Amino acid sequence: VQLVESGGGLVQPGGSLRVSCAASGFTFSFSAMAWFRQAPGKEREFVASITSNSATTYYADSVKGRLTISRDNAKNTLYLQMNSLKPEDTAVYYCAATPGNLLNRLTIAAYYNYWGQGTQVTVSS
Numbered sequence: 001v002q003l004v005e006s007g008g009g010l011v012q013p014g015g016s017l018r019v020s021c022a023a024s025g026f027t028f029s030f031s032a033m034a035w036f037r038q039a040p041g042k043e044r045e046f047v048a049s050i051t052s053n054s055a056t057t058y059y060a061d062s063v064k065g066r067l068t069i070s071r072d073n074a075k076n077t078l079y080l081q082m083n084s085l086k087p088e089d090t091a092v093y094y095c096a097a098t099p100g101n102l103l104n105r106l107t108i109a110a111y112y113n114y115w116g117q118g119t120q121v122t123v124s125s
Contacts, residue, residue, distance in 0.1 A: 001024070001025035002023070002024045003022070004021065004116060005019060005093065006022070006119060007020050008119030008120045009122070011122070011123055012085075013086060016081070016083045018080065019079070019093055020077055020080075021035075021078040021079075023077065026099070026114065027099070028073060029052060031052055031098060031099050032098050032100060032101045033071060033078045033095065033096065034095070034097075034098075035048050035069060035078075035080045036094045036109060037089075037093045037094065037121075039088075039090060039092075042091075047059070047067065047069075050070070050071055051103070054070070054071055058106055058107055060107075062088075066084045067081065067082050068080070068081040085123045087124060089123050090122050093119050094118045096112035098111050
């Protein structure tokens with residue numbers, strides 16, 4: 001199983017960035033996916049999740065209306081479009097996968113079996 005994030009970088013406040021997660025080694029189209037993030041000195045926190053068929057998405061309150069999770073099952077790829085970025089969005093962003101699609105578990109890190117290595121997003125002027 002591999003989850004490989006890409007697309008991170010340095011962006012100014014108010015700017016946009018799209019990070020991607022390429023998946024392999026498991027049945028991506030049957031798996032719920034999520035993004036988590038961890039800032040320096042803080043615990044890992046939930047950002048967004050999406051069911052296997054994209055029918056349901058969840059967002060942390062802090063990112064609603066600014067970040068959008070999506071997936072392309074034909075390409076085995078997960079995306080996170082980030083707009084109106086703020087300095088407090090600075091963190092390492094991780095993608096995660098689980099073969100389950102239990103809606104009341106999709107915001108919980110422990111529910112996810114597979115994790116990527118993370119990509120750094122820095123929002124600074």
